[in-house]
Amino acid sequence: xxxxxxxxxxxxxxxxxxxxxxxxxxxxxxxxxxxxxxxxxxxxxxxxxxxxxxxxxxxxxxxxxxxxxxxxxxxxxxxxxxxxxxxxxxxxxxxxxxxxxxxxxxxxxxxxxxxxxxxxxxxxxxxxxxxxxxxxxxxxxxxxxxxxxxxxxxxxxxxxxxxxxxxxxxxxxxxxxxxxxxxxxxxxxxxxxxxxxxxxxxxxxxxxxxxxxxxxxxxxxxxxxxxxxxxx
Numbered sequence: 001x002x003x004x005x006x007x008x009x010x011x012x013x014x015x016x017x018x019x020x021x022x023x024x025x026x027x028x029x030x031x032x033x034x035x036x037x038x039x040x041x042x043x044x045x046x047x048x049x050x051x052x053x054x055x056x057x058x059x060x061x062x063x064x065x066x067x068x069x070x071x072x073x074x075x076x077x078x079x080x081x082x083x084x085x086x087x088x089x090x091x092x093x094x095x096x097x098x099x100x101x102x103x104x105x106x107x108x109x110x111x112x113x114x115x116x117x118x119x120x121x122x123x124x125x126x127x128x129x130x131x132x133x134x135x136x137x138x139x140x141x142x143x144x145x146x147x148x149x150x151x152x153x154x155x156x157x158x159x160x161x162x163x164x165x166x167x168x169x170x171x172x173x174x175x176x177x178x179x180x181x182x183x184x185x186x187x188x189x190x191x192x193x194x195x196x197x198x199x200x201x202x203x204x205x206x207x208x209x210x211x212x213x214x215x216x217x218x219x220x221x222x223x224x225x226x227x228x229x230x231x232x
Contacts, residue, residue, distance in 0.1 A: 041119060045074075056070070077095055171183055177206070217230070
């Protein structure tokens, strides 16, 4: 009889411990932790997250509280997963992905929020479009820029510097020929065919010496069925 009682007591104790681990009990079991850095965020920003995590774990808080406080302090964090293992607490995190860099100062993420550029790694920022936005349009940046980028052909930002003046005026400054600018609007369709037609216009102007002496040209595409090219 005594052996039977002892046999039942051990599994029940184990179940209680496992239950605590799964229900966000304080992480008082492990003395060490391992936090994996997300490649999208910069080293300095990760260091700040790491420091905050150390302080929170030192307070012996539950996983749920730690996660909530980290996401509140670092809103770029999308998901955080914490798991207890005998050797250490393992922390994994994902962030909202950068969509484009604005005025070389802030980054629009895929949750339509703006974050300082230094939140993200140089590698992440180099891989996204860069848009110059007129200060008067900054309040509408998430809406305007999202609409603009959704209508762009794939890779279009690699050939042009994008300048958002307002919803009715978007400039595409040619990177190879800075004196040639395409003008469009946010809502207007910007198909590969349209950009190819503008490229033909640029070539014709160049062949005629139109860019000599630094003359600037505008190719306005905001008309229904034709492109109007004129000197700026």
